Amino acid sequence: MIHTCTWxxxxxxxxxxxxxxxxxxxxxxxxxxEFLVLDAFQAxxxxxxxxxxxxGFRRAFDNFDADKIADYTEDDYNRLLNDxxxxxxxxxxxxxxxxxxxxxxxxxxxGSFDAYIWQFTGGKTIxxxxxxxxxxxxxxxxxxxxxKDMKKRGFTFCGSTIxxxxxxxxxxxxxxxxxxxxxxxxx
Numbered sequence: 001m002i003h004t005c006t007w008x009x010x011x012x013x014x015x016x017x018x019x020x021x022x023x024x025x026x027x028x029x030x031x032x033x034e035f036l037v038l039d040a041f042q043a044x045x046x047x048x049x050x051x052x053x054x055x056g057f058r059r060a061f062d063n064f065d066a067d068k069i070a071d072y073t074e075d076d077y078n079r080l081l082n083d084x085x086x087x088x089x090x091x092x093x094x095x096x097x098x099x100x101x102x103x104x105x106x107x108x109x110x111g112s113f114d115a116y117i118w119q120f121t122g123g124k125t126i127x128x129x130x131x132x133x134x135x136x137x138x139x140x141x142x143x144x145x146x147x148k149d150m151k152k153r154g155f156t157f158c159g160s161t162i163x164x165x166x167x168x169x170x171x172x173x174x175x176x177x178x179x180x181x182x183x184x185x186x187x
Contacts, residue, residue: 013051023182025125025171029113032170033103034064037096039166040157041087047165049087056085061096066107069100095156102154118172120146126167127174136175139164
C-alpha cells in the first residue's frame with residue numbers, strides 16, 4: 001500500500017491505525033469512551049506515544065468500561081499512578097474517573113453516548129477536502145460546541161482541540177487528504 005497521507009510516517013502501528021481506524025465512524029459507546037480517554041491522555045504528547053501504550057491503557061482501565069471506572073476508589077487511583085503501562089499523569093487519571101461518571105450521566109439522558117456525541121455533526125461524518133496536512137484545523141465550530149457542552153456536563157480534558165482530535169479518531173470528521181487511498185476508497 002502506498003501512503004499519500006504522510007502523517008502515519010513509517011511506524012507500523014501508526015500505519016495500521018491510519019489505514020483501519022482513523023476516521024472510521026464509531027457508534028459503539030465503549031469504543032467512543034476509549035477514544036475520549038486516549039485523546040485526553042494525548043494532550044501535550046504525540047499520538048504515537050499513546051498508541052504504543054494503548055494495550056496498557058486497556059488493561060489498566062478495565063477495557064474502557066465506564067461503569068467500572070466510575071466506581072474507581074482511591075486504591076484504584078493509586079494503582080494507576082504506579083502503572084508503567086500508561087501515562088501516569090495525576091490530573092488525567094482523575095479526569096478519566098470523572099469523565100466516566102459524566103459519560104454514564106449522558107448515557108442515561110440520551111439513551112447512549114453515541115446519540116449524544118453524533119448530534120454535534122447532525123448524525124453524519126463531516127467530510128473535509130484537504131490537499132495538505134497544513135490545511136487540517138485544530139478545532140472547528142462543531143468541536144467548539146462539543147467542548148462547551150461537555151464541560152457543562154462535568155467532563156474534563158475536553159477542550160476544543162481534544163474534541164476535534166476525538167472527532168477525527170471516531171469518524172465524526174474525515175480529514176484524510178484528498179489523495180489518500182482512504183479518501184479515494186470512501187468515494
